[in-house]
Amino acid sequence: MSKAVGDLGLVGLAVMGQNLILNAADHGFTVVAYNRTQSKVDRFLANEAKGKSIIGATSIEDLVAKLKKPRKIMLLIKAGAPVDILIRELVPHLDKGDIIIDGGNSHFPDTNRRYEELTKQGILFVGSGVSGGEDGARFGPSLMPGGSAEAWPHIKNIFQSIAAKSDGEPCCEWVGPAGSGHYVKMVHNGIEYGDMQLICEAYDIMKRIGRFTDKEISEVFDKWNTGVLDSFLIEITRDILKFDDVDGKPLVEKIMDTAGQKGTGKWTAINALDLGMPVTLIGEAVFSRCLSAIKDERKRASKLLAGPTVPKNAIHDRQQFVYDLEQALYASKIISYAQGFMLIREAARSYGWKLNNPAIALMWRGGCIIRSIFLAEITKAYRDDPDLENLLFNKFFASAVTKAQSGWRRSIALAATYGVPTPAFSTALAFYDGYRSERLPANLLQAQRDYFGAHTFRVLPECASAHLPVDKDIHINWTGHGGNISSSTYQA
């Protein structure tokens, strides 16, 4: 009979799983490692895990038998059907009150469903975002757990011990019910897509308009990394740009310009559309990856479709050019995070989740891919006012965007003049200008809808009259020969 000594069971010995086990063992926890392919367990125990508080399990039964109660079993396996299969295999061996944690990039509706099903069976289920890649898993990831709240006191110590720390605080807090942990991770990934796209646009402008070499661009990123843009993604970009291949040429320039994606950014954009939230920057970041992927078609179009050419002396003041770009990146990033938090706020409202915004910002502050100095300011903004309606209503961010906007506008104008695409910079600015417009041209749009489809419109209170009553759906016979019957109203 196996001895129940394990504090945590971990299923899945791919790179994230192995590193998380080592991390937990370093923090004094005894971890039971299981993988369907037994040889993976044996190899891990004989190498990386040797001499550490890590024991192997030969089967699901063995894994369960080696864990202290309530058992805590974390799955770090491929999202989708494999998670359901493993849960089905695990459950018959568990007792009520045992805890299953899914640490993969699961889609939050799946987590909602699993949470419902397992709750009925008395099993506590946690869907946890885990971010930070290999290094994060090994030395401190950002962890975003949500689901059965009763599980939290049992896993809190393990999770907060192994998580990254930011100014001494763990980048891990309880997110909320059901699939909210995975939801927050999904938005994190969407923001990650946005941050990456913004950086790529800045690089492209420096390269194509400024004619900077990769080394020079790397130096710019190095400098930016000491200011408001200080972040993991800026830092790795700096390093990528100065990484030479064996022939002494920058490796990055040899990489095929077609972006891959596993779907979390797309899920965020789809969810934003479902919830009617204008999360435009993440949407553009996803579409930019899609556009990059149709390389052959772009190749043909590049021969057929004309655009401006960039003259050699397009930039007169290099310093100003770089400064403007930094402002463009900073302002666009503020918009992206404001949009991300708008989405989280709407999700909380629509799904009936009580989410903790300051904790979400803190969880993203360290350990994860989007970690940055900037998130310290967001944490502060939400700590000062947890119900902040929009990040742009916070004094710090409102004044930061105000200060950055002339450089931001100049960068976009310059790129448009010379035909360099800036989908993320531009959509951020369009959002900003739309958001700060009390009046948008949707009045005309409503008129058009009513003209061709009798979709009705509402009248401005100050323009109400006997035939245009306020708070009523009005249909006008615009042509004289249309009918007076309005179509039913669909509100997105």
Ligand code: 6PG
């Ligand atoms: C993280 C990352 C990670 C994600 C990769 C790849 O937080 O550690 O978000 O979860 O899987 O970044 O994502 P794409 O393949 O979709 O770019």
